[in-house]
Amino acid sequence: MAVDSITKTLGSGSGIDLKALVTSLVDAQYAAKTKQFTTKSDTLTAQISGVAKLKSAITGFDSALKSLVKSGSLATQPTSSNAAVLGASLIAGATAPTAATTLTVDRIAQAQAATSRIVVPGETFRGGTLDVTTGSDTKVTKSITVPQGATLADVAALIKKETGFSTALVADGDGTRLTVKSATGASQAFEIAATDTDGTAAGTGLSVFATGDAGLKIGTVAQDAQVTVDGARYTRASNSINNLVPGVKLDLTGTGTTTIAATRPTAALSQAVSDFVATYNELQAVLKEATNATTGVLRSDAAATGIARALSTLTTTKLTGAGTVQTLADIGVATNRDGTLSVDTARLTRTLAGDPAAVEALFADGTGASGGGLSAAMSSIATRLTDKTFGLDAATTRYTRQQSDLATAKAKLADATAATTERMTRQFASMDSRVAAYKSTQTFLTNQIAAWNKSDS
Structure with missing residues (x-):
């Protein structure tokens, strides 16, 4: 580029490092704006990270509580x-x-099971029909057509497909037996009749699959x-x-x-209350760090500061619809001055002993912000605080948009810096060339005067 060529010779006439001078002047002109952008970029990165950390803490707390309640371990x-x-x-x-x-x-209840004689490898059967009758009081018959040359596996597959019974091929000595098994219950009793050209249990006739001593032998009888x-x-x-x-x-x-x-899960309920308080306090620590009035990266974020207000009502929110025990405060969970929770163990123990069903109801798998149990109340808070309009998701969108705007502003600043550098470089190059010309003239005059003086002497 022309500017690069100019830069390489800049200062050759004046003897001054004009390239360094241009850089210093440009840096000085845009230093305040560059510092402002850097600070803003660092702040936005910290805010996005802070929102993600806070959201993770809230949704993690909500999910853990929901899983605990749904597991049934806190229910009688x-x-x-x-x-x-x-x-x-x-x-x-x-x-x-x-x-x-x-x-x-x-x-x-028992399923009916019947087993065939041993069928040697490679043995196939003549075509025919198997009539499967199921039921005890009311009987239903289904006919199964078996093709000529069917193998034991083919017959097993046909019976399974047409009746829904389970079939299995079990190795036994030099061959394989077919086992047919129904579902449990008297209505699943079955009989199988065979119609084929052989008509006996020997050879390759289908009568080997008819129930009875000569065919499928019933091992267990279906019963209710x-x-x-x-x-x-x-x-x-x-x-x-x-x-x-x-x-x-x-x-x-x-x-x-x-x-x-x-x-009743008395011990599990007591532990659940303690675990809830401990996890809540961990969430409060994350929240307190993020919203600290002096150092908190989210101290001015409405969504983040709103979380503290929402969580502060949790101990007094009615979690059940009736009874003397309806809130966490009723079982000994109190809010401390710093926003953390603590448990009055003695009161919790007394409540569990006197009205365990009421404590259990606090951890019921209900719905709604009030009256549906602690899990429902926490889920309601988590949903409100992380929504895309006013919650943490909205904050993330806002900060991300600001990052994009900042990137655009940085690009414009870079263009302005480059333009200013080019302008100053050309200006100083012009000045430098004039100085070089002046110095050349000075050298000529000095030499001329010296020549005159020499000739006079």
Whole structure:
């Protein structure tokens, strides 16, 4: 470029380092604006980072609390006094019964299973029809067409496809057996009749798949589970039952008598309160650092400062709709002067002993900002504080836009700096050339005068 060429010879006439002089003058002219941009850039970077850190703390707190509540570990759980008879669990969204229930499992539900003779490798079967009849009181028959030359695997696949039964090929000695198994319950009992050209269990006829001593031998018989509750007998097709004891899912494992009772998670609730307070205080520490009146990068951010106000109401927000225990303050959680929380352990212990159900209700999996439990209240706050209109997401958008505007301003400043450098370089180059001309004239005159003086002498 022309300016580069000028710069290389700049100062040759005057003897002054005009290149350094131009750089110093340009730097001095734009120093204040450059410093302002650098400071603004550092501030915006810190603000975006601060918003991200604060948002992560809030959403992390909300997610952890939500997961804890939804896990069911803070809700009263049903228990079985005899795990060898059945297991008991709370149905999602249900409330465990407070009264104990004694029940007897007279028999468990069974699937029907039948197994074929050993089929040697490479053996195929003649075509024909398998008629599968299912049911106990009401019977339904389905016909399955088996093609000529079908293998054992082919027959297994056809039975599974047409009936929904499970089939398995089990290696046994020099060959393989076919096992057919239905779902549990008396209505899943089945019989298979075969129609083929062979008509016997020997050879390659389909009668090998007919139920009976000569074909598929029944190992277990389909039956319903039978359970006696309060003297009344009930039958169910499955060993997984959710409509005998209100709110409780029963998984039958054997016969015998057991009692279903409720166990309150007193220790878990106490720990949950302590963990909530500790996590809340960690969030407060992040918030306090970000909004510190002197050093906080978000001290002037409305969304960040609004978080403190929103969180300060959490201990007095009604988390349940009724009763004497409706807020965190009612169980001994208090707000300290610095905004952190503390737990009155003695009061919490007394409340858990006197009204554990009320404390449990505070951690219920509800909805809404008030009356839906602590998790719902925290979620409501988190949603408000991180929204895209007035919350932290809006702040991130604003700061990012300001960064973009700053980048544009920096680009304009760079252009202005380059233009000023070019202008000054040309001006000083012109001056330098004139000085060089003056010096040349001076040298000529000096030499001329010296010559005159020499000739006179």
